[in-house]
Amino acid sequence: MSDVQKKLQALSDAYQALQGELSGAVEARQKLESQQQENTTVKKEFDLLADDANIYKQIGPVLLKQDKTEAVMSVSARLDFINKEIARIEKQIKDVQDKSEKVKMDIIQIQSAAQQAQEAAA
Amino acid sequence: MATKQAQKGGQIDLGQLPVPQLQELKTQLDRELEHLTTSFQSLRTAQSKFRDCINSISQGVNPGTADKPLLVPLTSSLYVPGRLTSSTHVLIDIGTGFFVEKTVEDATDFYNRKVKDLQDSLKDLEGVINGKANNVRMVEEVIRVKVLSAQEQSQKEGAGS
Numbered sequence: 001m002s003d004v005q006k007k008l009q010a011l012s013d014a015y016q017a018l019q020g021e022l023s024g025a026v027e028a029r030q031k032l033e034s035q036q037q038e039n040t041t042v043k044k045e046f047d048l049l050a051d052d053a054n055i056y057k058q059i060g061p062v063l064l065k066q067d068k069t070e071a072v073m074s075v076s077a078r079l080d081f082i083n084k085e086i087a088r089i090e091k092q093i094k095d096v097q098d099k100s101e102k103v104k105m106d107i108i109q110i111q112s113a114a115q116q117a118q119e120a121a122a
Numbered sequence: 123m124a125t126k127q128a129q130k131g132g133q134i135d136l137g138q139l140p141v142p143q144l145q146e147l148k149t150q151l152d153r154e155l156e157h158l159t160t161s162f163q164s165l166r167t168a169q170s171k172f173r174d175c176i177n178s179i180s181q182g183v184n185p186g187t188a189d190k191p192l193l194v195p196l197t198s199s200l201y202v203p204g205r206l207t208s209s210t211h212v213l214i215d216i217g218t219g220f221f222v223e224k225t226v227e228d229a230t231d232f233y234n235r236k237v238k239d240l241q242d243s244l245k246d247l248e249g250v251i252n253g254k255a256n257n258v259r260m261v262e263e264v265i266r267v268k269v270l271s272a273q274e275q276s277q278k279e280g281a282g283s
Contacts, residue, residue: 038217038218039217039218041216041217042216042217042218042220045216045217045222045232049222053222053223053224054222054223055220055221055222055223056213056220056221056222056223057219057220057221058219058220058221059219063213063221071220075218075220078218
């Protein structure tokens with residue numbers, strides 16, 4: 001019996017760890033999403049601007065003048081990066097979900113097996 | 123996980139859930155509702171900030187104020203006199219560290235657009251919040267009925283013995 005309990009304990013610890021990992025990943029995903037949102041609005045704003053508009057980039061406490069093409073490029077690059085990151089995190093979330101689902105199944109299996117053994121003994 | 127499934131199942135499952143699980147579902151819904159309400163509030167604040175910007179432009183930056191001296195706040199209690207270098211152009215923070223020089227008209231247009239976008243989001247969010255509040259009410263109702271019937275049951279049993 002204690003053997004089964006030990007196994008259960010290990011599995012539930014693993015499950016807890018996976019849940020923690022999952023919530024961390026979800027949080028990262030949310031952060032990326034809000035960054036994506038912000039960059040998309042900036043990109044949209046650039047699309048509306050005239051080509052000779054004065055664009056400044058804030059670097060620390062100073063504003064540096066920047067070419068529109070340059071600014072558009074850097075925002076696009078950032079969006080690309082964020083999209084890739086989102087895809088990566090999404091995959092990570094899925095992996096963790098699959099793993100925790102498997103652990104959950106194992107737990108349920110062990111529990112029902114233990115129950116059956118008890119019933120057979122009784 | 124179980125609560126999620128119950129949510130998807132809707133009303134039919136709600137009646138079959140035991141009270142503790144219903145209570146758990148209610149706390150979860152309450153949390154979600156609270157989160158959504160906070161988001162709603164912050165959207166509201168953002169919107170009113172943009173409105174302030176529109177007002178500031180229309181009152182502070184127009185040909186009439188071009189030659190008038192103004193006070194520039196360095197801190198909340200320290201001001202220095204200044205003068206507008208341009209009464210027709212303003213610099214706008216459009217996010218992620220980018221600033222764009224715009225004419226007063228374009229700037230007002232920009233902020234109006236922002237306010238409108240936020241209005242749309244607020245409307246969407248309001249719908250979601252109302253739906254959630256309805257869910258909470260439903261769960262509360264089921265809990266109430268369950269508790270009441272359980273009380274009646276125990277009273278009957280008490281009278282019977």
